[in-house]
Amino acid sequence: MTRFLRWLSVSALALLATVVLLPQPASAAGNLFCGTDCLAKPLDAICWEKEWCAVKVQVQGTPARGTVVNYRTADGTAAAPGDFVAVPSAELPLTTNGVTQLGVFVAGDAxxxxxxxxxxxFVDRDGRVLATATVVVQDPTAH
Known part of the structure; x- marks a missing residue:
């Protein structure tokens, strides 16, 4: 019986270590952890062609001074450079208890x-996607 309990406890520890130590898939939507008392939620945006587009991040709580999140753009049905100016990598400083925004230029065509x-x-230091904001590009001539 003692041997079985020892095996059971070792197996449980091994399983726990596997779950904790394996890299977990990041959520494609959701909040960004930005401190012990801080969450940042990216918000979707609707933008017109040939304009700067503001993508907002709503901050709840108080980020530590100098907190930044890394971000990049990714093609969807709109593709860089024809539809928008790509941002391969950038940092966004978070403001305290409010809304932070970043700008992306939406190109236009005829x-x-x-x-x-x-x-x-929004990515971590290893490039894993933590959260996303979807940007809808509208053509003013089509609306």
């Missing part, structure tokens, strides 16, 4: 087209 989308991905 073609009348339906709404297109691309994403702003």
């Amino acid at each position: 073609v009348r087209e339906r709404d297109e989308t691309f994403t702003v991905e």
